[in-house]
Amino acid sequence: MLQFPGRLWRGVVDLVTPSLCLVCQGAVEDPASLCVDCWAKLKLIDEPVCDALGTPFAYDQGAGAFSPAALADPPVWDRARAAVLFSDDSARLVHALKYRDRPEAGLLMARLMAGAGRRLLAEADLLVPVPLHYFRLWQRRFNQSAFLATALAAAAGRPWRADLLRRRRLTRPQVGLDQAQRHRNVRGAFALRDDAAAVVAGRAVLIIDDVRTTGATAAACAEVLRQAGAARVDLLTFALVPPAGRSHI
Numbered sequence: 001m002l003q004f005p006g007r008l009w010r011g012v013v014d015l016v017t018p019s020l021c022l023v024c025q026g027a028v029e030d031p032a033s034l035c036v037d038c039w040a041k042l043k044l045i046d047e048p049v050c051d052a053l054g055t056p057f058a059y060d061q062g063a064g065a066f067s068p069a070a071l072a073d074p075p076v077w078d079r080a081r082a083a084v085l086f087s088d089d090s091a092r093l094v095h096a097l098k099y100r101d102r103p104e105a106g107l108l109m110a111r112l113m114a115g116a117g118r119r120l121l122a123e124a125d126l127l128v129p130v131p132l133h134y135f136r137l138w139q140r141r142f143n144q145s146a147f148l149a150t151a152l153a154a155a156a157g158r159p160w161r162a163d164l165l166r167r168r169r170l171t172r173p174q175v176g177l178d179q180a181q182r183h184r185n186v187r188g189a190f191a192l193r194d195d196a197a198a199v200v201a202g203r204a205v206l207i208i209d210d211v212r213t214t215g216a217t218a219a220a221c222a223e224v225l226r227q228a229g230a231a232r233v234d235l236l237t238f239a240l241v242p243p244a245g246r247s248h249i
């Protein structure tokens with residue numbers, strides 16, 4: 001009897017909006033899910049990973065191990081994790097949230113991020129999404145990173161603040177730029193609100209974003225948070241574009 005209202009509701013929802021796979025638009029049972037084929041194609045990142053870059057290791061090297069890439073060029077942040085390796089399928093999921101008005105894609109992404117970033121979330125004092133410039137916010141109507149941060153904060157019971165970091169200027173899209181160009185493009189693009197230092201100082205801050213390509217955007221954010229005295233700056237993204245040839249060691 002107790003399940004009946006739920007089934008009834010599901011039936012009504014199905015009549016109005018048939019459940020579609022968030023990646024390929026094929027029919028699925030669960031309204032916020034992927035079909036079996038798309039699940040299988042998603043490249044989930046499992047431990048063991050490099051503690052600094054979140055890139056997968058071919059074999060377990062013990063907790064806190066760094067990859068040669070992290071040792072050669074240590075990131076500005078302390079630890080990074082991502083839920084999946086970037087692929088055509090994970091890109092479609094990101095697009096579903098960003099451009100196709102499918103918030104359920106964001107909830108699924110946040111669920112996968114909560115698993116990959118379990119320890120970072122548990123040790124974070126504050127979640128901070130990468131901000132959009134107000135012009136882009138106006139263009140897109142919402143900030144996908146803020147959406148993910150809200151969902152993760154609720155799931156992990158951690159506080160979040162979307163107003164601490166802000167974009168000082170409109171940067172050109174990073175697509176098509178190489179690593180050096182990306183760093184130049186976002187250098188100095190972020191600032192903290194005047195009263196943010198008191199909130200950030202001495203705290204463990206977790207930056208939330210949807211995709212990490214070279215990490216230039218997250219590094220620019222991490223730098224500002226460090227300057228404000230954050231005790232720890234970690235990074236959790238949904239997808240990670242591994243640097244060519246050094247994703248596995």
Ligand SMILES: [Zn+2]
Pocket residue numbers: 021022023024025026034035036037038039
């Ligand atoms: Zn599918």
